[in-house]
Amino acid sequence: MAKEKFDIIQSTCIPIQIDNCNTDLIIPARYLASTTRDPQFFGDAFMHDLRFDAEGNPVADFVMNQPDFSEAPRKGVHEIIVGGQNWGSGSSREHAAWAIAGYGVRVVISSSFADIHRNNLLNCFVLPVIVSKEFQQELFDSIAANPQTEVKVDIPNQTVTNLATGHSEHFDINSYKKYCLMNAYDDIDFLLSNTEKIEAYEQQGKEVEAKEECTEVTKPSSESTLPAPATKENQEVAVNTVDEQKTIKPFRKLPIDRGLTKMILFGIITLGIYNIIVMTKISREINIVASKHDGRTTTNALWIILLWSWLTGGIASIVWTHCICNRIGNELQRRQVPKTFGASDYWLWYILGSLIFIGPFVFIHKFMHAMNHLNADYNQKG
Numbered sequence: 314m315a316k317e318k319f320d321i322i323q324s325t326c327i328p329i330q331i332d333n334c335n336t337d338l339i340i341p342a343r344y345l346a347s348t349t350r351d352p353q354f355f356g357d358a359f360m361h362d363l364r365f366d367a368e369g370n371p372v373a374d375f376v377m378n379q380p381d382f383s384e385a386p387r388k389g390v391h392e393i394i395v396g397g398q399n400w401g402s403g404s405s406r407e408h409a410a411w412a413i414a415g416y417g418v419r420v421v422i423s424s425s426f427a428d429i430h431r432n433n434l435l436n437c438f439v440l441p442v443i444v445s446k447e448f449q450q451e452l453f454d455s456i457a458a459n460p461q462t463e464v465k466v467d468i469p470n471q472t473v474t475n476l477a478t479g480h481s482e483h484f485d486i487n488s489y490k491k492y493c494l495m496n497a498y499d500d501i502d503f504l505l506s507n508t509e510k511i512e513a514y515e516q517q518g519k520e521v522e523a524k525e526e527c528t529e530v531t532k533p534s535s536e537s538t539l540p541a542p543a544t545k546e547n548q549e550v551a552v553n554t555v556d557e558q559k560t561i562k563p564f565r566k567l568p569i570d571r572g573l574t575k576m577i578l579f580g581i582i583t584l585g586i587y588n589i590i591v592m593t594k595i596s597r598e599i600n601i602v603a604s605k606h607d608g609r610t611t612t613n614a615l616w617i618i619l620l621w622s623w624l625t626g627g628i629a630s631i632v633w634t635h636c637i638c639n640r641i642g643n644e645l646q647r648r649q650v651p652k653t654f655g656a657s658d659y660w661l662w663y664i665l666g667s668l669i670f671i672g673p674f675v676f677i678h679k680f681m682h683a684m685n686h687l688n689a690d691y692n693q694k695g
């Protein structure tokens with residue numbers, strides 16, 4: 314998708330006042346079979362089945378076909394969508410974000426977004442802005458009264474302003490993603506922009522290793538100059554002294570090889586006991602990895618499964634799984650691990666997916682895969 318630096322975007326808007334506008338409405342499923350990444354192709358498919366009837370004729374009463382909103386986005390015109398609540402719900406298809414970006418939209422404003430879709434938008438250089446429901450309705454009212462109403466989105470100051478009323482609201486955005494948007498960087502661009510720092514860090518590590526080797530083979534000439542024994546602890550202190558930014562060693566190595574096959578096979582053999590043990594260990598591991606950063610503590614899974622779930626008729630298990638999925642997803646994002654996961658995966662695959670039988674297995678796979686990624690990052694960085 315096109316990379317353009319974000320600063321201040323001031324534009325008229327397209328009001329799509331549809332609550333729970335899911336990704337199948339944003340781009341119909343039949344377009345997912347295409348192998349092209351042509352932005353024009355996906356831009357033409359944006360909201361296709363609402364814009365056109367079965368014969369391909371424009372649907373006159375759909376907002377994007379009305380004279381005031383039919384013009385394709387350009388600088389200062391229709392670069393912003395004001396959407397309904399829970400924008401981008403449904404499946405996690407990235408094509409929905411491709412379609413919005415391909416159409417030319419740079420900002421989507423809503424009172425809430427599906428987590429995965431929100432991340433997909435950011436990866437496609439479209440800014441999702443969350444505002445209050447009251448401010449969202451004010452924008453719809455202003456645009457209805459005057460289709461030429463402009464909205465200003467100030468990315469550096471993280472504010473969105475209705476220029477018709479002068480009202481503003483602050484919005485949140487991940488600092489890393491904000492930096493990337495303002496510099497037109499994707500994840501690879503960001504790494505390349507830090508090539509010199511990375512190479513300097515690697516060289517510094519090589520110098521530290523060389524000094525450690527010299528310490529091990531050098532014999533002291535006298536007792537007065539006898540250095541401290543080259544113990545593991547002393548070597549770690551030496552590394553941290555030479556390079557204060559060297560990665561902190563993890564408390565312990567966490568497992569990174571859990572998967573669906575093991576859960577099914579050993580779960581059957583042990584009548585479910587293996588699954589309880591794994592979930593108990595994962596509840597401890599997320600605390601090891603994340604508690605020092607988010608200040609939260611996930612309840613031990615053993616208590617939830619054997620006690621609280623029974624007392625609450627299963628509600629405790631639902632709430633616990635929702636919370637730990639969100640916590641894993643937030644920690645993956647904080648650590649900038651290129652893996653998206655969250656509570657929406659639980660509700661989509663485990664709860665709704667139960668209707669198609671295979672859904673819960675997909676969730677277990679995604680859950681274990683996300684935790685493996687998180688543990689691997691912890692093992693490397695601490």
